[in-house]
Amino acid sequence: xxxxxxxxxxxxxxxxxxxxFEEEGYQVFTADTAKEGIQIxxxxxxxxxxxxxxxxxxxxxxxLQIAKAISPATxxxxxxxxxxxxxxxxxxKMGRDVFLQKPFxxxxxxxxxxxxxxxxxxxxxx
Amino acid sequence: xxxxxxxxxxxxxxxxxxxxxxxxxxxxxxxxILTRVSRKKHADYQKLLKDASRSMSKIENxxxxxxLVVHFLTFRVGIRQVAIFTRRKDAEGFWLANQRGYExxxxxxxxxxxxxxxQWLHEKKQILDVQLVADQKxxxxxxxxxxxxxxxxxxETMKDFDAVCAIPSFFGSELKNILFLGRxxxxxxxxxxxxxxFYNLAQEAAVAIENANLFDETKQKKNELKIINDQxxxxxxxxIKALQETERANKQLQDAQAQLIHEQKMAxxxxxxxxxxxxxxxxxxxxxxNVSRAILKFRKDPTLKVADIMxxxxxxxxxxxxxxxxxxxxxxLLKKSEKGKFEPLSLKLVLEETLPLVQFQTYLENLxxxxxxxxxxxxxxxxxxxxxxxxEVFLNLFINAYHAMVGKRNRQITVKAERASDEEGFVAVxxxxxxxxxxxxxxxxxFNYAYTxxxxxxxxxxxxxxxxxxxELHGGTIRVNSTLGVGTTFILTLPIHAEPVAKHLLxxxx
Ligand SMILES: Nc1ncnc2c1ncn2[C@@H]1O[C@H](COP(=O)(O)OP(=O)(O)OP(=O)(O)O)[C@@H](O)[C@H]1O
Ligand SMILES: [Mg+2]
Numbered sequence: 001x002x003x004x005x006x007x008x009x010x011x012x013x014x015x016x017x018x019x020x021f022e023e024e025g026y027q028v029f030t031a032d033t034a035k036e037g038i039q040i041x042x043x044x045x046x047x048x049x050x051x052x053x054x055x056x057x058x059x060x061x062x063x064l065q066i067a068k069a070i071s072p073a074t075x076x077x078x079x080x081x082x083x084x085x086x087x088x089x090x091x092x093k094m095g096r097d098v099f100l101q102k103p104f105x106x107x108x109x110x111x112x113x114x115x116x117x118x119x120x121x122x123x124x125x126x
Numbered sequence: 127x128x129x130x131x132x133x134x135x136x137x138x139x140x141x142x143x144x145x146x147x148x149x150x151x152x153x154x155x156x157x158x159i160l161t162r163v164s165r166k167k168h169a170d171y172q173k174l175l176k177d178a179s180r181s182m183s184k185i186e187n188x189x190x191x192x193x194l195v196v197h198f199l200t201f202r203v204g205i206r207q208v209a210i211f212t213r214r215k216d217a218e219g220f221w222l223a224n225q226r227g228y229e230x231x232x233x234x235x236x237x238x239x240x241x242x243x244x245q246w247l248h249e250k251k252q253i254l255d256v257q258l259v260a261d262q263k264x265x266x267x268x269x270x271x272x273x274x275x276x277x278x279x280x281x282e283t284m285k286d287f288d289a290v291c292a293i294p295s296f297f298g299s300e301l302k303n304i305l306f307l308g309r310x311x312x313x314x315x316x317x318x319x320x321x322x323x324f325y326n327l328a329q330e331a332a333v334a335i336e337n338a339n340l341f342d343e344t345k346q347k348k349n350e351l352k353i354i355n356d357q358x359x360x361x362x363x364x365x366i367k368a369l370q371e372t373e374r375a376n377k378q379l380q381d382a383q384a385q386l387i388h389e390q391k392m393a394x395x396x397x398x399x400x401x402x403x404x405x406x407x408x409x410x411x412x413x414x415x416n417v418s419r420a421i422l423k424f425r426k427d428p429t430l431k432v433a434d435i436m437x438x439x440x441x442x443x444x445x446x447x448x449x450x451x452x453x454x455x456x457x458x459l460l461k462k463s464e465k466g467k468f469e470p471l472s473l474k475l476v477l478e479e480t481l482p483l484v485q486f487q488t489y490l491e492n493l494x495x496x497x498x499x500x501x502x503x504x505x506x507x508x509x510x511x512x513x514x515x516x517x518e519v520f521l522n523l524f525i526n527a528y529h530a531m532v533g534k535r536n537r538q539i540t541v542k543a544e545r546a547s548d549e550e551g552f553v554a555v556x557x558x559x560x561x562x563x564x565x566x567x568x569x570x571x572x573f574n575y576a577y578t579x580x581x582x583x584x585x586x587x588x589x590x591x592x593x594x595x596x597x598e599l600h601g602g603t604i605r606v607n608s609t610l611g612v613g614t615t616f617i618l619t620l621p622i623h624a625e626p627v628a629k630h631l632l633x634x635x636x
Contacts, residue, residue, distance in 0.1 A: 009571070010408045011574070016412060016415035017415070019419070054404060056571060057570045080403075081405075082403030082407070103410035104411060104414070105414045106415045106418040106419065106422075
């Protein structure tokens with residue numbers, strides 16, 4: 001089963017993404033703090049990580065760095081509500097796979113996630 | 127002003143004096159005199175002396191005059207050795223002013239007033255011929271003590287200077303200069319006419335020397351004045367420079383301030399953009415997700431009824447109202463701060479004016495019996511902010527604290543203010559309660575939109591989210607410090623309402 005982790009302090013977003021991708025047959029994990037997010041990454045090593053740059057306890061950049069270190073195979077979609085070019089550039093350097101600017105649509109997200117799975121053959125769908 | 131023009135005049139005069147080839151002048155005047163003297167045209171002496179003295183009087187620098195006279199007598203007239211003694215201005219006696227033709231120059235040579243030679247010249251007022259002294263043919267005088275020892279001294283002194291004669295010169299009745307002349311290079315003896323000429327010349331020279339002396343003195347005085355004036359000018363120029371520098375510094379300050387205001391505006395814009403970016407884009411993302419979820423549901427099942435996905439519509443509505451709140455807060459603040467400025471506010475007043483609202487709310491909720499203490503020192507500067515919005519913030523903090531203290535015995539809310547230690551230009555407000563506190567996990571989430579631990583209907587989770595948003599729109603920060611079971615402190619920072627920097631400094635300099 002494809003695994004997806006959403007780290008975002010907006011419950012509204014995590015809720016929507018979770019229910020949508022679950023309906024699409026994904027296993028979805030959510031975290032609303034960086035700490036929880038990192039915990040799940042190390043435990044689950046998700047196929048895709050949807051990561052918000054603004055988190056209450058830590059910079060999203062740090063989470064990206066740690067996640068890539070713990071689980072290099074995890075594809076990371078970085079997203080932010082505010083265009084801070086420095087952060088965007090830094091995230092690119094740290095090896096994020098996709099950047100999404102908020103607001104984004106579920107369709108766009110789904111396309112991006114699907115593309116990532118098509119790029120590298122993921123685990124067989126059950 | 128007068129001093130300035132005076133010193134300028136002086137400088138002008140000096141300039142002229144220095145540019146005139148003094149020696150040339152003297153040579154032009156004295157050469158004919160001396161050639162004619164050598165022809166011994168006695169009749170012309172008076173006129174020649176006049177010319178000579180006239181030329182000498184043109185020389186106003188004393189040292190220069192001495193050296194020229196000596197130079198002339200040795201080089202032009204052909205006298206082997208010449209020495210000039212002149213009266214000291216400050217002390218008794220005579221000092222060696224100039225010399226030429228000696229095997230070894232005297233570093234210093236003084237004759238005091240009771241030196242027999244000085245006494246003799248002073249008394250006799252005539253040329254002293256060394257031969258007369260040696261031959262002891264000096265005319266005796268009542269006033270003069272001419273013992274052998276004295277005469278020996280006279281001879282020794284004249285020998286020191288290889289002098290064949292000593293010529294005195296007077297100014298009034300005062301002996302001013304003594305000129306020692308050695309033998310002529312031609313080894314010719316001095317004639318009577320020579321003596322006479324030299325004597326008269328010496329008297330003229332004395333006048334010139336005196337003039338030069340006076341000139342030197344006045345020059346010195348003028349110099350002193352000039353120095354004082356120069357110093358004044360210097361201090362004046364320094365003052366002007368300092369003033370200019372101050373002005374420049376002020377200008378720089380003003381520029382810096384303008385830059386700062388600009389940067390602050392940019393920072394404000396940036397902050398606004400960031401706030402709006404986050405606070406609008408998040409609910410907007412949720413909203414668009416809600417919409418696409420609804421569409422997808424309809425695609426999957428075209429027979430779907432609206433009532434079946436009512437929850438999605440409710441979420442949409444919720445997000446729309448959230449966006450409205452965020453935008454309204456922002457535009458409301460912008461409207462109030464049209465000039466880009468918040469009003470200066472007294473924290474104490476803001477808090478005191480919030481209390482009735484708190485009391486009304488707690489009365490409604492039956493939350494009474496809490497001690498509230500404000501510890502806001504007089505020295506706390508005014509903050510920059512919007513009264514109503516800050517009241518909203520504090521009201522939220524009060525209500526949260528009241529909720530957290532339900533069931534506690536000694537309920538205490540303390541609000542302390544101090545200048546922020548880590549952030550220049552900010553006031554830090556510590557809002558503390560001794561309520562139930564919270565876990566670290568909860569602390570991380572309390573500022574999230576719609577995060578609440580309260581049962582449905584009791585809390586919306588909007589309170590602290592809006593507090594953070596409002597404080598951040600003010601340029602400040604908010605964080606929490608809490609211990610489960612002990613209490614909670616919220617730490618807010620708010621910008622100090624500062625007077626423009628340059629104006630403030632200017633006042634100081636006045
Ligand atoms: N002083 C406090 N002591 C302990 N917990 C607090 C305190 N203030 C806030 N909290 C916690 O933070 C949560 C979020 O507070 P917030 O003010 O944002 O929402 P709320 O009070 O739950 O609802 P609302 O303010 O919208 O009515 C609260 O539910 C509570 O758990
Ligand atoms: Mg509240």
